[in-house]
Amino acid sequence: MPAFPEAARAAIGDPTLRANLRHATHTIRDKRARAVAELDDWAELRQAGKEIKDRTLRHLDTYLLQLEEAVTAAGGTVHWATDAAEANRIVTELVRATGETEVVKVKSMATQEIGLNEHLEAEGIAAYETDLAELIVQLGEDRPSHILVPAIHRNRAEIRDIFREKMGSWGRPAPEGLSDTPAELAEAARLHLREKFLRAKVGISGANFMVAETGTLVVVESEGNGRMCLTLPETLISVVGVEKVVPGWRDLEVFLQTLPRSSTAERMNPYTSMWTGTRDDDGPSAFHLVLLDNGRTGALADEVGRQALRCIRCSACLNVCPVYERAGGHAYGSVYPGPIGAILTPQLRGTASEVDASLPYASSLCGACYEVCPVAIDIPEVLVHLRERVASEGGKGHRLERAAVKAASWVLDRPAALAAGQHLASATRALHPKRLPGPGARQWSEHRNLPELPAEPFRDWWKKNRT
Amino acid sequence: MRVALFVTCVNDAVFPATGVATVRLLERLGVEVDFPAAQTCCGQPQFNTGYRAETAPLVRRTVRAFEGYEYVVTPSGSCAAMVRHHYASFGAAAAGLAPRVHELTEFLVDVLGVTDVGAYFPHRVTYHPSCHGLRLLGLGDRPRRLLEAVKGLELVELPGAEECCGFGGTFAVKNPDVSAAMGADKIANALSTGAEVLCGADNSCLLHVGGMLSRQGAPLSAVHLADILASTEEEPWQ
Ligand code: SF4
Numbered sequence: 001m002p003a004f005p006e007a008a009r010a011a012i013g014d015p016t017l018r019a020n021l022r023h024a025t026h027t028i029r030d031k032r033a034r035a036v037a038e039l040d041d042w043a044e045l046r047q048a049g050k051e052i053k054d055r056t057l058r059h060l061d062t063y064l065l066q067l068e069e070a071v072t073a074a075g076g077t078v079h080w081a082t083d084a085a086e087a088n089r090i091v092t093e094l095v096r097a098t099g100e101t102e103v104v105k106v107k108s109m110a111t112q113e114i115g116l117n118e119h120l121e122a123e124g125i126a127a128y129e130t131d132l133a134e135l136i137v138q139l140g141e142d143r144p145s146h147i148l149v150p151a152i153h154r155n156r157a158e159i160r161d162i163f164r165e166k167m168g169s170w171g172r173p174a175p176e177g178l179s180d181t182p183a184e185l186a187e188a189a190r191l192h193l194r195e196k197f198l199r200a201k202v203g204i205s206g207a208n209f210m211v212a213e214t215g216t217l218v219v220v221e222s223e224g225n226g227r228m229c230l231t232l233p234e235t236l237i238s239v240v241g242v243e244k245v246v247p248g249w250r251d252l253e254v255f256l257q258t259l260p261r262s263s264t265a266e267r268m269n270p271y272t273s274m275w276t277g278t279r280d281d282d283g284p285s286a287f288h289l290v291l292l293d294n295g296r297t298g299a300l301a302d303e304v305g306r307q308a309l310r311c312i313r314c315s316a317c318l319n320v321c322p323v324y325e326r327a328g329g330h331a332y333g334s335v336y337p338g339p340i341g342a343i344l345t346p347q348l349r350g351t352a353s354e355v356d357a358s359l360p361y362a363s364s365l366c367g368a369c370y371e372v373c374p375v376a377i378d379i380p381e382v383l384v385h386l387r388e389r390v391a392s393e394g395g396k397g398h399r400l401e402r403a404a405v406k407a408a409s410w411v412l413d414r415p416a417a418l419a420a421g422q423h424l425a426s427a428t429r430a431l432h433p434k435r436l437p438g439p440g441a442r443q444w445s446e447h448r449n450l451p452e453l454p455a456e457p458f459r460d461w462w463k464k465n466r467t
Numbered sequence: 468m469r470v471a472l473f474v475t476c477v478n479d480a481v482f483p484a485t486g487v488a489t490v491r492l493l494e495r496l497g498v499e500v501d502f503p504a505a506q507t508c509c510g511q512p513q514f515n516t517g518y519r520a521e522t523a524p525l526v527r528r529t530v531r532a533f534e535g536y537e538y539v540v541t542p543s544g545s546c547a548a549m550v551r552h553h554y555a556s557f558g559a560a561a562a563g564l565a566p567r568v569h570e571l572t573e574f575l576v577d578v579l580g581v582t583d584v585g586a587y588f589p590h591r592v593t594y595h596p597s598c599h600g601l602r603l604l605g606l607g608d609r610p611r612r613l614l615e616a617v618k619g620l621e622l623v624e625l626p627g628a629e630e631c632c633g634f635g636g637t638f639a640v641k642n643p644d645v646s647a648a649m650g651a652d653k654i655a656n657a658l659s660t661g662a663e664v665l666c667g668a669d670n671s672c673l674l675h676v677g678g679m680l681s682r683q684g685a686p687l688s689a690v691h692l693a694d695i696l697a698s699t700e701e702e703p704w705q
Binding site for chain 1: 474476478479480481482483484486487490500502504505506507508510513514515516517518519521522524525528598599602603629630631633634635636637638641642643644645646647648649650651674675677678679681682
């Protein structure tokens with residue numbers, strides 16, 4: 001995976017992709033703004049969400065143990081996974097134990113993060129995504145490019161082509177003469193998926209929240225596919241990041257207001273499914289909860305960075321981000337794109353790779369993400385904090401950069417030296433090029449003219465005219 | 468009233484006219500202006516790029532340069548935001564400067580209590596609120612109120628005004644393609660207004676947008692708000 005600037009270049013050069021992204025992000029950001037403006041206590045809800053999450057994270061061990069106890073008491077089984085490999089192994093063994101070779105899936109960021117589908121496929125188990133957008137991505141052998149709308153980069157004509165060409169090889173083919181109207185596309189997906197729901201014996205999900213006091217898991221969704229996967233199979237396996245726990249039911253009151261408005265601009269999400277362990281004659285007879293760390297406790301140890309763990313994955317920050325809008329989700333090289341991805345991914349994966357080290361710089365620090373975040377994650381603050389980390393590690397280019405910054409600071413800390421430099425620049429201004437040499441600088445002046453340097457800097461004017 | 472002018476490094480070296488305009492404007496309003504020569508750079512570019520240690524001496528220098536001034540005025544929302552939001556993390560002395568620094572429009576509207584500064588600028592103008600002024604300082608409608616009171620000026624709405632222009636300090640160098648794509652959209656929006664002047668209150672953003680306008684040969688100039696507010700019938704903007 002190349003670093004962000006290179007990966008972004010491809011998207012910027014693709015006019016269809018840019019039009020798709022622009023249209024989708026602008027539509028949803030405007031709708032969100034209207035939905036949020038309807039609540040006169042939005043600021044209080046945002047503050048409450050932030051505080052609930054912060055308090056929970058401070059006592060994460062306590063709440064997780066309470067959750068484990070409650071889940072177990074309700075007939076479920078809790079598994080702890082330190083990393084992706086362990087989580088994948090646990091899930092594979094659980095599926096194997098049922099004797100099944102296919103599973104239906106509720107859209108889940110956690111399972112994408114660990115690459116569960118690919119792992120299961122390698123182990124001979126077929127995992128079927130049932131969320132419409134995930135289905136499009138899966139059939140298109142593509143990668144998701146948005147947290148909530150994984151196929152945001154596709155338009156209707158592209159989706160119709162994918163359905164026509166690929167549905168048949170995964171199950172029920174697309175109806176003859178499928179058009180690109182939303183109703184026909186949805187009907188094709190419904191028919192294709194219904195077969196899978198009715199056949200599947202194992203469902204795999206994530207969760208938006210886990211309630212410690214009762215061991216209840218919560219999934220909110222819009223299509224009803226989640227409800228099918230959570231209730232029809234005999235075995236349900238939920239893979240959930242440890243940061244998703246909240247202490248009690250009353251805490252949900254806050255998030256069930258802020259999440260739908262921030263993500264889909266709905267007052268309430270159409271389906272809220274909650275399940276607690278197992279019950280005779282209702283829902284799955286076996287329930288497994290895989291609690292995923294995968295770098296989260298490392299992020300928790302970072303006092304500035306830990307606020308990223310408050311994230312409820314609403315994706316509002318993606319939809320307002322001017323960088324995401326141009327670069328698209330794939331450029332971030334991770335299942336978490338956009339502003340939250342730029343701060344979460346380098347914390348979960350570290351900053352050793354080129355793409356991870358470039359992510360904290362994938363922002364102009366305009367602050368639009370912080371403004372919309374329903375749990376008030378100060379994303380610009382964390383970005384700068386992570387830049388400090390990357391710069392101090394001195395990776396590619398950063399040693400040189402530090403030397404340049406040091407030299408500049410030396411001059412800027414000496415007004416006499418600064419004035420001398422300014423004089424030299426002014427005296428030689430006729431010789432200054434309109435375009436700059438060198439990496440970065442060259443590209444900078446590819447699109448912009450440099451201003452003409454003034455005959456004298458301000459401090460000279462001041463000396464002559466005011467002293 | 469006596470204030471210290473915090474001209475900022477970009478204005479000092481590249482846009483001295485904005486500094487001169489700020490001085491003329493403030494003096495016209497009866498304010499006595501000092502320019503503490505010990506000032507250089509607030510340290511924002513270094514800080515935002517991840518070089519906290521290299522920023523510290525510049526923070527100390529800036530704090531020392533403005534010691535003893537109750538009002539420090541700057542024609543840059545971005546540099547004001549650096550001091551206001553990040554200086555506290557460099558210690559108590561630096562935290563003490565934060566509340567004394569005022570971005571120009573804040574100073575005019577909140578401290579001096581004026582919106583009509585007696586300016587004359589007979590042009591069609593559209594206004595781009597830079598991100599740091601907009602979100603970190605919360606300048607709100609102050610710049611617009613000042614512009615609306617300018618004689619002869621026709622203010623036209625900029626579509627997508629609150630979207631970042633793509634400058635972002637070193638972002639423009641580290642992500643040149645994304646930055647240019649953002650700038651191109653900003654310019655297209657500005658040109659759609661039919662304005663002659665794109666006004667902003669941060670020369671760093673104007674350097675980026677203005678540089679793109681100039682490269683395209685577009686019939687639109689990027690002008691700092693201070694230059695507009697300083698312009699009068701007797702001494703018009705060039
Ligand atoms: S960081 Fe905030 S705005 Fe972005 S997805 Fe998470 S909760 Fe939503």
